Amino acid sequence: MRALSSSKDAQIGQALLAKWREMSPQVRAEATNVMLRGGPDRTRLLLEAVKNGDVQTWQLDPYKPRLFMDRDPAVRDLARALFEQSPAQREQVLKQYQAALNIEGDVARGKEVFKRVCSKCHALDGVGVAVGPKLGTVRNHPTSELLVDIIMPSKSIEQGYETYVVDLASGEILDGVMSAHTPATITLRQEQQRETVISRENIRRMYVSNVSMMPDGLEKQVSIQQMADLLAFLKAAR
Ligand code: HEC
Incomplete structure (x- = not known):
């Protein structure tokens, strides 16, 4: 699953969704990462699957802060319609x-x-x-x-456990709780303790979300x- 995350192949999204229900929670966390980092089409595909009931809304809760800030207005609107409650x-x-x-x-x-x-x-x-x-x-x-x-x-929101949303120079958006940080890198932690190390020079913007994970x-x-x-x-x- 980790190897897939660097591929932008258009068929990967459908292939993963077809196997979604068979995945263990750990594998599903990796697969969600593949879906959310594979470009706007794959992200939209995942949200459509939530809308159709093929993926349960709670499975995407940890990624709400990032989805609400997506660059693609279609993704933002769909995410807010699916997840936001007053x-x-x-x-x-x-x-x-x-x-x-x-x-x-x-x-x-x-x-x-x-x-x-x-x-x-x-x-x-x-x-x-x-x-x-x-x-x-x-x-x-x-x-x-x-x-x-x-x-x-x-x-x-408990201090020290806020969710950060990070805008990368590549156009990608990531979110997670900040764990280790050095002058050169930050590390975002997500569900199942999946960690992503980001080089600070690749960060365009970074902010704390007012939405809990x-x-x-x-x-x-x-x-x-x-x-x-x-x-x-x-x-x-x-
Ligand atoms: C996707 C990750 C995630 C899941 C799942 C999750 N939590 Fe949390 N929880 C967090 C984060 C991050 C915080 C800190 C931010 C906040 O306060 O909302 C938190 C905060 C809390 C707090 C406040 C802690 C404090 O010291 O005041 C409690 C209590 C809590 N969670 C209980 C639960 C329980 C019970 C469940 C299961 C029903 C649960 N959480 C599921 C991520 C999660």
């Missing part, structure tokens, strides 16, 4: 999920939810990778605040009972 819509989802605060959660089942949904960016209790902040101390936060952090991630449509992946389980796990794990 604060009022999120408030509505929050209200609905507050029911989880009154349900007894199961820690073991919560760990399974964490593995499935959160572990591509967070590490806790021996599972997952550290792309987002370490969650070992969140058990000290009130559960109701944790729920807000999970349902409305862009409301407050966290999934926005979590309700599509996590039921209210599962949220109660997940909260129980976050409160118990270290």
